[in-house]
Every structure is written in C-alpha cells, then in structure tokens.
Amino acid sequence: MSTEKQLLSGNEAVALAALHAGVALGTGYPGTPSTEILERFSQIGGKAQWAPNEKVAMEVGIGAAYAGARVLVTMKHVGVNVAADPLFTMAYTGVKGGMVFISADDPGMVSSQNEQDNRRYAKASGVMMLEPADPQEAYDFMRLGLELSETWSLPVMLRMTTRVCHSKSVVTPAPPSVSEITRRFDKDPQAYVMVPAFARPAHRRLREKLEKITEWNESASVNRVIDGDSSLGIVTSGVCFLHVREAAPEAKVLKLAMTHPLPVEKIREFAKTVDRCLVIEENDPYLVESLRTAGIPCEGKPEMYRFGELNVGRVRRIIAGDTSREPAPARGKPPQLCQGCPHRMAFAVLKKFNCVAAGDIGCYTLSVLPPFETMDTCVCMGASITAGLGMRHVLPDDEARRIVSVIGDSTFMHSGLTGLAEMVYNPPKTGHVVIILDNATTAMTGMQEHPGTGRSLDHGRAGKIVIEDVARAMGVTNVTVASGPPDFEAALTAALGRDELSLIIMRRVCRLAENKIKAYEAALESCNG
Amino acid sequence: MADNNGKVTNIVLAGLGGQGVIRAADILAEAAFLAGVDVKQSELHGMSQRGGSVTSDVRFGPEVLSPMVPPGEADYLLVLHPTQTENNLHQLREGGVLVNTTAVIGDGQDLTVLDADDSPLTSRNFNVGLLGLLSTHLPLPDTAWIEAIHRHLPAKLHKENEAAFAFGKGLAAK
Numbered sequence: 001m002s003t004e005k006q007l008l009s010g011n012e013a014v015a016l017a018a019l020h021a022g023v024a025l026g027t028g029y030p031g032t033p034s035t036e037i038l039e040r041f042s043q044i045g046g047k048a049q050w051a052p053n054e055k056v057a058m059e060v061g062i063g064a065a066y067a068g069a070r071v072l073v074t075m076k077h078v079g080v081n082v083a084a085d086p087l088f089t090m091a092y093t094g095v096k097g098g099m100v101f102i103s104a105d106d107p108g109m110v111s112s113q114n115e116q117d118n119r120r121y122a123k124a125s126g127v128m129m130l131e132p133a134d135p136q137e138a139y140d141f142m143r144l145g146l147e148l149s150e151t152w153s154l155p156v157m158l159r160m161t162t163r164v165c166h167s168k169s170v171v172t173p174a175p176p177s178v179s180e181i182t183r184r185f186d187k188d189p190q191a192y193v194m195v196p197a198f199a200r201p202a203h204r205r206l207r208e209k210l211e212k213i214t215e216w217n218e219s220a221s222v223n224r225v226i227d228g229d230s231s232l233g234i235v236t237s238g239v240c241f242l243h244v245r246e247a248a249p250e251a252k253v254l255k256l257a258m259t260h261p262l263p264v265e266k267i268r269e270f271a272k273t274v275d276r277c278l279v280i281e282e283n284d285p286y287l288v289e290s291l292r293t294a295g296i297p298c299e300g301k302p303e304m305y306r307f308g309e310l311n312v313g314r315v316r317r318i319i320a321g322d323t324s325r326e327p328a329p330a331r332g333k334p335p336q337l338c339q340g341c342p343h344r345m346a347f348a349v350l351k352k353f354n355c356v357a358a359g360d361i362g363c364y365t366l367s368v369l370p371p372f373e374t375m376d377t378c379v380c381m382g383a384s385i386t387a388g389l390g391m392r393h394v395l396p397d398d399e400a401r402r403i404v405s406v407i408g409d410s411t412f413m414h415s416g417l418t419g420l421a422e423m424v425y426n427p428p429k430t431g432h433v434v435i436i437l438d439n440a441t442t443a444m445t446g447m448q449e450h451p452g453t454g455r456s457l458d459h460g461r462a463g464k465i466v467i468e469d470v471a472r473a474m475g476v477t478n479v480t481v482a483s484g485p486p487d488f489e490a491a492l493t494a495a496l497g498r499d500e501l502s503l504i505i506m507r508r509v510c511r512l513a514e515n516k517i518k519a520y521e522a523a524l525e526s527c528n529g
Numbered sequence: 530m531a532d533n534n535g536k537v538t539n540i541v542l543a544g545l546g547g548q549g550v551i552r553a554a555d556i557l558a559e560a561a562f563l564a565g566v567d568v569k570q571s572e573l574h575g576m577s578q579r580g581g582s583v584t585s586d587v588r589f590g591p592e593v594l595s596p597m598v599p600p601g602e603a604d605y606l607l608v609l610h611p612t613q614t615e616n617n618l619h620q621l622r623e624g625g626v627l628v629n630t631t632a633v634i635g636d637g638q639d640l641t642v643l644d645a646d647d648s649p650l651t652s653r654n655f656n657v658g659l660l661g662l663l664s665t666h667l668p669l670p671d672t673a674w675i676e677a678i679h680r681h682l683p684a685k686l687h688k689e690n691e692a693a694f695a696f697g698k699g700l701a702a703k
Contacts, residue, residue, distance in 0.1 A: 007562040007570075110573045134569075134596065167571040168558055208618070246594040312599035327600075330581025330616035333545060457601035 008171045013135040014072075014102065015040035016171070021098075022178040025049075027057040029414060030445040031076030033165035034104035036477040038074055039448075042458050050448060050457045053381070053414040054079035058086045058101065061132035065095035066192060068183040070146050073101040078119045078380065082415070086345075087155075091126040092202035093192050094153040094209075097181055098146030098300070105161045108309035109284045113361065113378065115307070122157045122260040126206050128213060129157045129260035130222075131147035131238040135169045141257065143174065144222065150181060152213055154206075159259075161282065162240045163309065167280035171478045214261040216266040223266060232319070233274025235267060235287060236297065240280050240310055247315040259287065271296050280318060284312050330423035337366050342508030343437055345485045346376040347372040350435075353492060355404045358388035360416075362408035363443045363510075375406070382407070382415025385423060385434055392428035397434070400430040401496060407434065410442035410450040412467065423501060425474040431500040433492070434476075436467055439510035440517060447513045459520040461528075471503045537590035539598040543617040546580045549656035552681060553607070554585035558661060558678035561589035564669045571596040572597030576675065607663055609656060626661050630655075644659060654686075654693035663695020 008016065014037050016507050018026060025042045028034065034446040042048035042216060051057035054075040061073035061481050080103050088503060105122065108110040122129035130145055132138040138160065145156035188197045196328040217223065227304050229250045236244050237256040244253060256263070268397040271291075277298040279288040284362075288300035299320045302328070310318075314326075337344050340390040347367040350357060351374045359365055359375035360383065388405030394405070416436075423432055442448040449455045454464030471479050482488035488506050495502035540557065544550040551572050558570035572585040586598040603620045608629040621627060650658045657678060664674055678690050 007559055007568065052597070069596065162573065163571060163596055166573065167569060168555075168565060169569045169588065169593070170562060243597075246599070311597045312595050313601070327619075330619060332584075332616055333583030333612060338580065437654045 010138040011036040013139040019141045020176040026072040028074030030448040046093040054083040058083035065097040065099035069097040077105040097150040099155040100145040119286040217263040226253040228252035236280040243315045340511045358406040360384035385419030403434040438507040441513040443510045532667040540605045541603040543584045550583040553656035560673040563673040569593045569596040649692040656699040657690045658693040665701035
C-alpha cells in the first residue's frame with residue numbers, strides 16, 4: 001500500500017483510511033454526500049455492501065464490532081434519524097472492535113430535505129465525535145477514530161459535511177496498521193443485553209467513560225491552538241477552521257477535533273488568553289451553547305448565519321459583526337426529471353387523474369416542479385405510504401379516493417415494506433393505492449444497487465426481492481405490474497375506482513442506468529457461463 | 530511550477546448537469562497537483578445531476594486554505610453552457626477572465642452544432658476543449674495537463690481529448 005501523496009476527496013480519503021486500518025466490513029445506505037465512501041472502499045479492495053436502510057447498516061456494523069472487527073458504517077445526516085434507535089443503545093453496550101460511523105451533514109441543503117445538525121446526536125447518544133476539516137483530516141481522523149473506539153470501547157461518529165466529503169485536496173497516507181483485537185464473540189450478557197437491570201449500570205459506565213475521554217481530550221494534541229494576535233480569539237471546528245484561517249489570518253485560533261465530549265477546560269484557558277472570544281460554527285449554536293453552559297464568556301454568530309453553509313466571505317462578515325442583508329444567491333437552473341425518464345410518463349398520467357400524491361425521497365420528488373406539479377407531501381424515506389394512509393383515514397370518502405402514495409423501488413426497500421404492513425393491518429375503508437415507480441436502481445444518488453436489483457454493491461450476483469411477490473405474500477389483494485402509459489393508466493383507473501388495497505408497480509428502467517445495467521448483467525452471464 | 534506571485538489562483542467552473550463540469554474540475558485540479566502545488570477542489574453534486582446548474586471551485590497556489598473560492602474573488606470563470614454565464618458572473622473578481630462557449634464557437638451558435646463543425650470538439654469533449662483555452666492563462670506545464678487527462682478519462686478517449694485540448698489551446702492564439 002502506497003503512502004505517496006494523492007489528490008483525494010474527503011470521501012475517498014475515508015475509504016483509503018478504512019483500507020489502511022484493516023476495516024473488515026463497510027456497510028451503509030447511499031445518500032449524498034456520503035455515497036462514494038463505500039463505492040471507493042469496494043473499488044480499492046475493501047468488503048463493502050449496501051444495506052436496505054441505515055438502521056440495518058448500523059445493526060450489522062454493531063454485530064461486526066461486537067465480534068472484534070473494525071467496521072465502517074456510512075450514511076447522510078437524515079440517515080442517522082433512521083439509525084438512531086440502535087445508536088443510543090450501542091453507546092451503552094459499547095463495542096469491542098473499532099467502530100466509526102459517518103454522519104455526512106448537509107449545511108445549506110444542497111441535496112437534502114432538512115439542515116439538521118448531527119452534532120446534537122453525538123451529545124444526545126453519548127458517543128465520541130470527530131470533525132475533520134479537509135480530506136487529510138478525514139483520512140487521519142478515520143484512523144484515529146478506529147483507535148479511539150477500541151481504546152474506549154465506544155463507537156465514534158465521524159461527522160463530515162458536504163464540503164469535506166466533496167472537496168479534494170492533497171492527502172499523505174500513513175503506513176497501514178491493523179487492530180490487535182482477536183475476532184471472536186465473548187459472551188457477556190451484562191454488557192450486550194440491555195434489559196433494564198443491565199442497562200442502568202451500563203448508562204453509569206458510559207458517563208464514567210465519557211468523563212475519562214474528556215480528560216484525555218483536554219490535553220490531546222488533535223485539538224490545536226494556532227497562535228496569533230490575542231485581540232481576536234476564535235473557537236472553531238471542521239471546515240469552518242479553513243474559512244477562519246483565510247478570513248482572519250492574524251487571529252488566534254483554537255481548532256477542535258473532538259467536539260464530543262468537549263475539552264471545556266482547554267477552551268476556558270484559551271478564552272482567558274484573548275480579548276474577544278468568538279465561536280465560528282456552521283448551522284446550530286452547538287459549541288457556543290456548550291461554552292456558555294460552562295460559563296465561558298464568548299460571542300456566537302448572529303442568527304442569520306445559522307442558515308446555510310459558511311464561507312470566507314460570511315466568516316469575514318461574522319467577525320465584523322455585519323448583520324446587513326446578504327446578497328441573494330444567484331438563481332441557477334433547477335434540476336429536473338431527465339428527458340426520457342420513465343417517471344415523466346407516470347406523472348403525466350397522475351396529473352390527468354388529479355390525484356393527491358403522497359410522495360417520497362428520490363428522483364421522482366422532482367415531479368413537484370413544473371410541468372408536473374404532482375407531488376403533495378414529502379417528509380422522509382418511506383413516509384409516502386404511511387402519510388397517504390393517514391390522509392385516507394380521516395378524509396371524507398370522495399376526497400380519500402384521490403389519495404395515492406408514490407414511492408421508488410430503492411426507497412420501498414429502505415422503509416416502504418413496513419408501510420405496506422401497516423396498510424394491510426390497518427386498511428382505510430376506501431382502501432388505498434400505492435404506486436411503486438420501479439426504475440431498477442437507486443437513481444437519485446447515482447445508480448446504486450439495492451435488494452430489488454439482484455446485484456450487490458460491486459454489481460456481482462446477489463439475492464433479489466421481487467416486489468410483487470412480497471406485496472401478495474403480505475396480503476395486498478390487487479397487485480398489477482405496468483410498463484407503459486396505457487397499462488399504467490388502466491391499472492390506476494381500476495384501482496381508484498375500488499375500495500380495495502392496490503399496489504401498482506410501474507416498471508421501466510432508468511434511462512441513465514440502462515446501459516450500465518446491461519453491462520453488469522452481461523458480465524454476470526459470462527462468468528456464469 | 531505554478532506561481533501567481535505567491536498568491537492562490539481561484540477558478541470557478543460552471544455549467545449544467547451532464548456537461549462534464551466536475552470532470553473538467555477534476556482534470557484541472559489533478560494538473561495542478563501534478564505540477565506540485567497545493568490544490569483544493571470543491572464541488573456540489575446530488576440533485577444537480579439532473580440537468581440543473583453545477584459549479585465547482587478549484588484553487589491552487591503555495592498554500593490553499595478554504596476549499597471554496599471566496600465570493601467575488603475568482604480570477605477565472607469557465608462556463609460550459611451559455612445559460613450559466615449571467616448567474617455566475619458575480620463570482621469573477623474585477624479584472625478576472627471569463628472563458629466561455631462563445632470564445633470557442635462564436636457568438637450565438639448553439640452547442641448542438643459542434644458535431645457538424647470541422648473542429649474536433651463534440652458535446653462530450655467540449656469541457657476539455659475549454660480547459661485547453663484556460664490553460665493558456667495558467668502556469669501549469671502541458672505534461673501535467675496531458676497526464677491529468679489520462680488519469681481522468683478511459684484510454685479509448687485519450688486521443689480525442691488531447692485533440693480537443695490542443696484545439697482549445699490553439700483558439701487562444703487566434
């Protein structure tokens with residue numbers, strides 16, 4: 001393995017670090033800006049796989065880490081919401097092998113439905129958090145994270161942001177190293193079985209552990225002071241550090257690497273050495289609140305800078321206390337459904353029917369824009385089916401019959417299956433219509449495989465879940481597969497006219513994925529033959 | 530060796546999804562890396578893959594800090610689609626250089642006529658053609674550019690893209 005300098009994105013750097021540190025398994029669910037981590041890890045020889053959703057990925061990762069292996073779990077910020085259930089308990093049980101999970105946050109919502117700041121999750125669940133500023137730190141902190149995780153038997157959240165994931169810079173890798181921990185599962189129910197009697201002491205153990213980690217963090221060299229003019233002192237972390245250094249090269253800076261648990265005394269000492277202590281952070285006032293709670297006098301950013309990404313220009317404004325109106329961002333051309341996209345014809349039909357569409361997360365969310373304007377709700381992965389059911393339950397019958405749920409194939413695998421169970425279990429009296437737009441790929445994030453494609457992350461042969469078989473087995477009475485506007489329209493007419501549970505699969509391959517899928521299948525044929 | 534009097538050179542690339550904006554930025558950043566200077570590239574993708582506006586920032590010099598070009602401080606703005614010039618002009622600093630489609634194919638011409646042109650430019654290698662034009666402004670050696678093109682494109686496209694690069698470069702002389 002080469003330790004030569006390379007030009008890498010933050011995502012590529014994490015993958016390389018995982019390989020160099022002997023990560024045995026990488027698992028996750030694709031989501032911008034985290035997707036390329038596992039793809040790259042697989043390309044360079046790591047064992048990587050897509051899970052149906054983030055909760056599953058986290059749980060598979062927990063199992064591997066309990067068994068002593070080093071593990072990498074990846075997801076975007078909203079994915080952590082899905083994985084939050086195992087996350088909070090995993091902090092109690094701890095792990096044996098090193099476990100790092102990526103939360104790829106998206107300040108400014110470049111490709112996301114909200115701007116949540118997942119630093120709150122590290123604090124709420126009680127896991128360590130490292131925040132890299134650039135690809136070099138993404139590489140270094142991934143490896144440090146695995147070591148810290150093994151040292152303290154506690155998972156580490158590596159909190160990246162879009163600008164760290166998707167920016168490239170020069171990375172110098174370190175010599176490879178492997179974990180000393182033997183892979184085997186040692187029975188220890190008091191540690192791993194969180195019945196209340198075992199969980200109560202586990203919570204105390206977690207807090208004691210965090211105290212010790214705080215002590216370590218107070219003097220850890222990863223939190224650096226960059227000397228400068230003490231009239232202005234800035235406390236910062238992540239990519240903001242780089243904006244700060246450029247906007248105020250003369251300032252004294254405390255650059256934090258581990259931002260949970262925080263090295264409060266180190267920050268207090270720093271604050272005492274400067275005249276003006278300013279906290280520069282993106283999105284929520286996570287650091288500034290912690291400092292104020294600890295009684296450290298400091299200044300935060302004005303509320304207007306909570307929204308969107310920071311950059312050198314905005315940091316200059318914050319330092320100057322400038323709260324005048326910012327210039328409006330230039331209007332670009334919005335994204336749209338591709339020419340020839342099969343979703344186009346599906347939405348053209350839906351528009352004709354004047355349906356109310358409970359929508360979901362995927363390319364088809366773009367149907368909210370002209371010329372279709374046929375998406376009425378979109379909350380989170382899987383919510384189309386369940387939110388549609390909710391509307392059906394309470395609306396007058398004639399209104400209820402206009403409601404359809406629209407979901408993609410990958411999203412259906414992610415969190416539509418339980419929605420279907422809910423539909424069969426608690427059917428509204430007008431029935432319901434679920435439309436699965438099956439384009440045979442996870443198109444939105446760049447055409448990844450999923451459990452319905454029959455191919456694994458590296459496009460090799462995998463088990464395949466057939467949507468119509470699952471729906472019938474789950475008890476959906478009326479299941480139709482359509483492939484073009486005429487049969488789709490006929491199926492929809494029939495389904496909307498009956499008080500029945502209906503599932504219509506509109507199946508047509510994504511135009512962008514078509515040739516790739518043909519090539520994958522041909523490759524599989526030739527190796528089978 | 531790249532040098533801009535010890536300062537950082539800031540370049541913003543803009544276009545529409547599917548035009549190869551990110552690929553062009555990859556090649557430019559790689560060329561700077563191969564020339565031995567510090568370089569950072571920043572891009573935003575995701576929804577933008579579906580035909581929307583795409584921009585990417587490339588910065589190189591002795592030491593680059595932020596991965597994003599500070600607002601209004603681009604030395605060069607390279608625009609791959611005529612519709613994307615207006616909404617990105619504010620990124621250019623006073624006296625900065627605009628490298629755009631009209632500089633290559635003449636005012637008012639549509640991108641779709643490229644295939645019919647006797648030039649080696651097509652809608653596929655147009656991004657590399659514009660890089661050729663940009664290269665005449667930058668202190669990066671040709672060997673770095675060619676190696677960067679090789680690293681970021683499959684072997685069967687090397688010849689065609691080298692020709693596109695050379696054509697773009699030649700246009701600057703006219």
